[in-house]
Amino acid sequence: MAKVNIEKKILTKNEMKAAEVRERLKDVAVLNFVSSPGSGKTTLLENVLAGLKEKYKIAVVEGDQQTTHDADRIKAAGVEAFQVNTGNACHLEAVDVERALDTLGYDLDLLVIENVGNLVCPAEYDLGEDAKVMLISVTEGDDKPIKYPVMTRACEAMIVNKTDLLPYVDFDVEGCIRYAKGVNPDLEIMTVSCRAKEGLDTVTAYIEKKILEKKGK
Amino acid sequence: MHELGIASSLIEIVIETAEANDAEIVRTVTAKIGRLAGVDSNALYFAYDAVKEEYPLLKDSKLIIETVPITGQCEDCGKTDTYEEMFFACSSCGSFSVKLLTGEELTISNIEVD
Numbered sequence A: 001m002a003k004v005n006i007e008k009k010i011l012t013k014n015e016m017k018a019a020e021v022r023e024r025l026k027d028v029a030v031l032n033f034v035s036s037p038g039s040g041k042t043t044l045l046e047n048v049l050a051g052l053k054e055k056y057k058i059a060v061v062e063g064d065q066q067t068t069h070d071a072d073r074i075k076a077a078g079v080e081a082f083q084v085n086t087g088n089a090c091h092l093e094a095v096d097v098e099r100a101l102d103t104l105g106y107d108l109d110l111l112v113i114e115n116v117g118n119l120v121c122p123a124e125y126d127l128g129e130d131a132k133v134m135l136i137s138v139t140e141g142d143d144k145p146i147k148y149p150v151m152t153r154a155c156e157a158m159i160v161n162k163t164d165l166l167p168y169v170d171f172d173v174e175g176c177i178r179y180a181k182g183v184n185p186d187l188e189i190m191t192v193s194c195r196a197k198e199g200l201d202t203v204t205a206y207i208e209k210k211i212l213e214k215k216g217k
Numbered sequence B: 001m002h003e004l005g006i007a008s009s010l011i012e013i014v015i016e017t018a019e020a021n022d023a024e025i026v027r028t029v030t031a032k033i034g035r036l037a038g039v040d041s042n043a044l045y046f047a048y049d050a051v052k053e054e055y056p057l058l059k060d061s062k063l064i065i066e067t068v069p070i071t072g073q074c075e076d077c078g079k080t081d082t083y084e085e086m087f088f089a090c091s092s093c094g095s096f097s098v099k100l101l102t103g104e105e106l107t108i109s110n111i112e113v114d
């Protein structure tokens, strides 16, 4: 019996496809939004993109198991959107993004991907994004960042949403941030209420920073 | 869920390597998987055994997974720690500025062939 040393990273087909997508989107900022179902991803995008669309060319890829509700909501806000229905799959894959781009085109400043709602599998699938952004709403419990540490580490930013509901729940914002930083010290953290329209400017500024970074400005 | 994709990619590398080394049969495949890689070992064993059936070269092979612990070094005081829980505070000074050294690997180490 002979031993053959290899020592090589196992790159999946999805990662190879993601690298192709990334290469084709070299000048486009690509953000992959992840959260549990109902944290407010679509609501946040409706609010924030409505302003950014005046300055930048934006498209959104919406992932859900079924329905075109979210793409319809984004289009109603005046932004191009493409709905991917994943059927039984619990996450988007890079090939879904490639397919969406066949329709949306590559001539963009910003591509936003709203992933299927769950904090497990989407952590494992590179979609060619520059950053994953995680949303947590205050009704979900402040320990989500350590309950889903793989996702917390995969993300560049975390947005705590629905702060208008803080008086009614026992969510400890400081505690949540502490948990998050203990898993990922580099995490950029924003707190917002889409309902009360608070903190949305910080999200807009973060996205704009990502766009300009990608343009090399 | 993604363990099937990982098993397929792993097997592709194994076959490529085995053929390049004129192997007739693959006995073992050793992979290193970090605790933070988000891979479920049992699901990967299961997926490997399912996929290997399609390849005569691999059908008697055994996958060996070496689980890599999470270790990190404090960027403030330099202390090195091994983490059981996925919360990375320095055990000496309490800082969260911990740079992980291991725990995120997903690599194929070696194969044994005849």
Ligand SMILES: Nc1nc2c(ncn2[C@@H]2O[C@H](COP(=O)(O)OP(=O)(O)O)[C@@H](O)[C@H]2O)c(=O)[nH]1
Pocket: A035, A036, A037, A038, A039, A040, A041, A042, A043, A044, A117, A161, A162, A163, A164, A165, A192, A193, A194, A195, A196
């Ligand atoms: N109270 C409150 N509700 C919100 C806020 N943001 C979103 N919602 C509500 O949360 C629900 C789910 O939002 P949606 O954007 O569809 O979540 P998604 O599944 O993450 O896309 C909707 O009923 C929203 O109106 C917020 O800041 N405060």
Ligand SMILES: [Mg+2]
Pocket: A041, A042, A043, A070, A114
């Ligand atoms: Mg949605």
Ligand SMILES: [Zn+2]
Pocket: B074, B075, B076, B077, B078, B079, B090, B091, B092, B093, B094, B095
């Ligand atoms: Zn320290």
